[in-house]
Amino acid sequence: MNSSEKAIQGSSRFRYIKLCIFFSGLSVFAQLYLFQPMLPMAAEQFGVSVGDTSLLVSSSTIGMALGLLFFAFKADSYSRKSLMVFSLISSALLTIISTWIPNLSLMITIGILKGFLVSGVSAVALAYLTEEVDALAVPAAISMYLSGNTIGGMSGRIMATLFAGEFGWRNAVLLIGVESFILGAVFWKLFPESRFFNPQKTDYHLKVKQMKFFLTNPYMLRLYFTAALLMGVFVSVYNYLTFRLEAEPFSLSHFVIAFIFLMYIFGVFGTMIVGRLSRIFPMNNILKASILSMIIGAALLISGNIYILIFGLGLFTLSFFAAHTMASQMTALYAKRGKSSATSIYWLFYYFGSSILGSGTGYLLHAYSWNVFIAVLIIAIITALLLTTFNPIPKARIKN
Template sequence: MATTDTQINTKAARGSLRFRRIKNSIFLSGLSVFAQLYLFQPVLPMLCKEFGVTPAQSSWAVSASTMGMAAGLFIFSFKADAVPRKHLMGGAMLVSAVLTLLSVFIRDFHLLIAVNFVKGAVLSGVTAVALAYLSEEVATTSLGLAISLYLSGNAIGGMAGRIVVMLIAGWANWRWAAGCIGATSLILGLFFTKRLPASKHFVAMPMNIGQKWQQMGVFFRQPVMVLVYFAASLLMGCFVSVYNYTGFRLESPPFSLPHYVIAGIFLMYTVGVLGTMVAGRLSDGIPPARVIRVFIPLMAAGLLLMLIPQLVALAAGLGIFTFSFFATHTLASRLISQEAKEGKSTATSLYWLFYYAGSSFIGTSTGVVLTGWGWSTFIAALLGLVLAGGSLVFRAGRRPVIE
């Protein structure tokens, strides 16, 4: 749909009441999604004991949610443009909160896995259209800030879904932790549906599967889109790998840290929030394709620091890597939302689909590298992936991007 001058002038600008409501609501949506998506990760040992499953089997409590997210994103890439943005996001937040609360009462592990898969699919309703909503409703001069706030909510939610859950579960049990996250998410969902402004620039398009396939084909023929999709897959896979396996490094010599200290590594997500804010503000004044070139080398530098067998160096490297990843993710998200002239929700759904595909495949594969060849080879493999992702980003940056 072509955007008229009148529509541009009515988009929410920084300082307006509409913009404040949008940024606050969209921040809370990211918080809710990622708190629920990863809430079982820190309590996997508890699931092993209660349900009598192996550690590998218990990991399905997390994997089912992310697999559901990927499946839902593919479905919503066809359906999302037919449903009002606010209705889809608000409904997804409320239904997912109910499913999280339901998991408190489940006594069968396989049923828990099934519910988590469905919950991940439902949560994808937020992820599929949040960036499209922002690009449609927020003025271009303020879009970077709005996107960075949404991704900051993702980062803080991901951190809360690990640290807060672990603390509550340690004090009580995992069911209390899930109940707290579910109840909080329900409150956030109710607040979201009340406060988020309805779309002004969205026009529902009836679902046409053939047309959607054609639209996807258009995106895959646009070099910038393809390059950013694959870069997101590689870089997210590196990020998940670092946070999956750094705990193993810290519990081994020369560090030999206790588990409650190791859990503190997830506090580095706060550095990621800073990365989204810095990148968002920079991209409001400088083309994101230029800004993103700064953060890829910083990701590599962070990984190199993590090779040094000193705790201060490893912590500093992890902080730099996390800051740079979230900044890169913010800028890549903006590139996709700006490049898609039509079908923005389809474009962003495909971005998230590649994002989670990289998370699943690379996050598991690099564990094999760590087990077989050790920490140095593991970091070297991640460096290779970062450089490969960086080369794709640099190629995308050399092509004309719609600003």
């Protein structure tokens, strides 16, 4: 393939890009949420409440949000590959080091730093794909990246749960850290360098201008708020569904509930399905259909029948990842310039939605009931649907 051509489907360069971008998502999200199923063990180890140890999870997402804000300004100053390699290797080393940290406060600090570092991958991955991959192959490449995110989040939680039960939570953290380091090393070796991007000195005035443009552009702003609402709803369901399943009429054991994370596999199907559909149908139509399907899945979570609830959860999960794939793809493809700024803002909204709505709905559930909780989440999803419905793609692309 000529060096002036973008990677096309079937080429060796495209295969390496797909494989490595999948590995990057696998590593980042395995590390980001690995503590979630092990909080009770960590609480016992440090002699604190589960609420205190929950900071082991939230610290990483806070770090991620801060990192995305930083890289929104600085990402274009570095080589795309170099930034992603540094993020993957350094975060894996921090995960490994945290295995031997005896102090909870220090582990939380490391969590913030780790989240900050891994944000380097999220800040430029979508920009790299739209720069280096042929437009017809971009949907497949982005779907592969988001599939890595999905499987990483799922496998990190499940592996941590099962390994911690046998060998202790610290050894489970070590396992995820070593696995992530190996993935980072493979990425370093195989991931192709950019051909259509050169690092450039940061023009802060231009960067602020670009970000201001994206944040005031109605089309992009609606996509950002859609991402925030959908991610907040998704995290809310997976954060608190355990309480629903432990109570009547289900009364499921902790071991059975742990395997609820297997439902993430439906997210992989969601990204793959819309990756193919986007070649046939308008992206905005696919996004609206995915959000509508997400509403149906959420409504089924009210059921007292375990089989209906599981079906609803599968539909809800598939639909969320389908919608997320479309929204992120539309963001990356629409920004003609300042792609890293556009995608960084997308992820910033995404994680702030996770933090704010994902935590706030917990107080709502505590004060009221599961049905009220789900009703509020459905209202949030309907709001996202309205934002998407009244957000047609402008005829002119952004010229920022």
